Every structure is written in structure tokens, then in C-alpha cells.
Amino acid sequence: MNDDRQNGAMIRLQGLSKSYQTADIETLALDGIDIAIERGEFVSIMGPSGCGKSTLLNIIGMLDSPTYGHYFFLGEDIAGYGERKLANIRKAHIGFIFQSFNLIDELSVRENVELALLYHKIPAKERRARADMVMEKVGIMHRAKHMPSQLSGGQQQRVAVARALVAEPDLILADEPTGNLDSAHGQEVMDMLRALNDEGATIVMVTHSPSHADYAKRTINLFDGHVVTEDIREVI
Numbered sequence: 001m002n003d004d005r006q007n008g009a010m011i012r013l014q015g016l017s018k019s020y021q022t023a024d025i026e027t028l029a030l031d032g033i034d035i036a037i038e039r040g041e042f043v044s045i046m047g048p049s050g051c052g053k054s055t056l057l058n059i060i061g062m063l064d065s066p067t068y069g070h071y072f073f074l075g076e077d078i079a080g081y082g083e084r085k086l087a088n089i090r091k092a093h094i095g096f097i098f099q100s101f102n103l104i105d106e107l108s109v110r111e112n113v114e115l116a117l118l119y120h121k122i123p124a125k126e127r128r129a130r131a132d133m134v135m136e137k138v139g140i141m142h143r144a145k146h147m148p149s150q151l152s153g154g155q156q157q158r159v160a161v162a163r164a165l166v167a168e169p170d171l172i173l174a175d176e177p178t179g180n181l182d183s184a185h186g187q188e189v190m191d192m193l194r195a196l197n198d199e200g201a202t203i204v205m206v207t208h209s210p211s212h213a214d215y216a217k218r219t220i221n222l223f224d225g226h227v228v229t230e231d232i233r234e235v236i
């Protein structure tokens, strides 16, 4: 790897746009986004409903591809990559946390967490050990054999955080991770994200909550697919 790749931003989006074509209408969900995110940053993304926050996060997470522009991830322009290549980068680097937890109802807590390692060619015994370690870390070990439906929302989100962490990602993407939680459980998730960031993980989080956005040093405000302002603050 050359110096550029090692010293550059973790994420660099240049002139990035995304349009969705449905029947006879075209929606420009993102319109000329230029953003750089350094390794170790904690960035929040805010803006009204429909302004493109999830689209941006999904593109950063390689779940969706831009229509125009460049996306440099660790110095490599991945904008035109196919699904296989993207899946490999995703697996090696990225963990996701969603508003609606997205756990698999038919699997136990432990199985949900282990599932995230299934495509990593890791022996079963080590999968289990790693799943147990992250469940311990997020305080859900005592529910390892429960099914998701037997857990509170706060507990389900802990499982989702464990699942996001088990492959030891260096980038964590969270789309309104506290959106379905009461304030106490929301606070717990935010404290977990802060601890992960303190340990070195890069975090990009979409939120509607100004107090949760304050956990990040930088907030990117979106409106109609554009970056309108960026706020930098002293972290509370």
C-alpha cells in the first residue's frame, strides 16, 4: 500500500450523486456530495425526513451504489465495483446498526451474533468464542439463548450492536440507532458507541436527536440531498 492510501481519509466522497428511477419519476436522493471522514472520527448526520441520510449511509456502507461521482474507501475508488468485491470490503471493515434492529426472529441471540461471522471462514468454535466475547461486552450474555421476540427493544439493540462488532469492523454505521428506544435505552446505546469510538472505531451515525448528535465531534447537516452545513463541536 502506498503512502497516499495509508495517510488519506478513510472515506472520501467526491461529487457523489444518487438518483432513483421509479416508473416515470426520478428522485435525486443525493446531489453532489463532497465529504471526507478520517479514521477514528465520530460523525453524525442530521436533516429532515427524506433528505437522503439513509441513502448516504447505505452508499458509505456499500449496500447501495452511487449513480455519479467517486467513493474512495481507504484510498481505493470503489464507486464502480461489483457486488462481490464490495461484499468483501464490507465484511472486512464495516458493521451496521439499524433503527429497527433487523435481527432474525428464528435465531437465538447467540446465533444472530454468530451469523455475522458465517461468511468469514472462521471455525465454529472460534465463532462461538467471539460471539460470546461481544455479547459479554454489550451486556447481553445472560440472554444468549433467548429469541429476539423475548427481549425488550433496548436488549434487541444490544444484540444488534454485538452483531455489528463481532467481525471487529473499523467502521461502524448506525442509522437512527436510538430511534425505536426510550431515552434511557437510547442513552445506553450512545454510551456504547462512545466507548467503541474511544477504542478507535470510526463511527458515522444518522440521528434525529440533537443531544445524541452531540456525541459526535462533527455533524453533517443534509437538506434535499445536499450538505448544507457542518458543525464542529467540543464533545460533551
Ligand SMILES: Nc1ncnc2c1ncn2[C@@H]1O[C@H](COP(=O)(O)OP(=O)(O)O)[C@@H](O)[C@H]1O
Residues within 6 Å of the ligand: 020, 021, 022, 027, 028, 029, 047, 048, 049, 050, 051, 052, 053, 054, 055, 056
Ligand atoms: N429504493 C428507493 N427507490 C426510490 N426512491 C427512494 C429509494 N430510497 C430512497 N428513495 C427516495 O430518496 C429520498 C431520500 O431517502 P432517504 O435516504 O431514505 O431519506 P432519509 O433517510 O433522510 O429519510 C427520498 O425522497 C426517498 O423517497
Ligand SMILES: [Mg+2]
Residues within 6 Å of the ligand: 053, 054, 055
Ligand atoms: Mg432514513
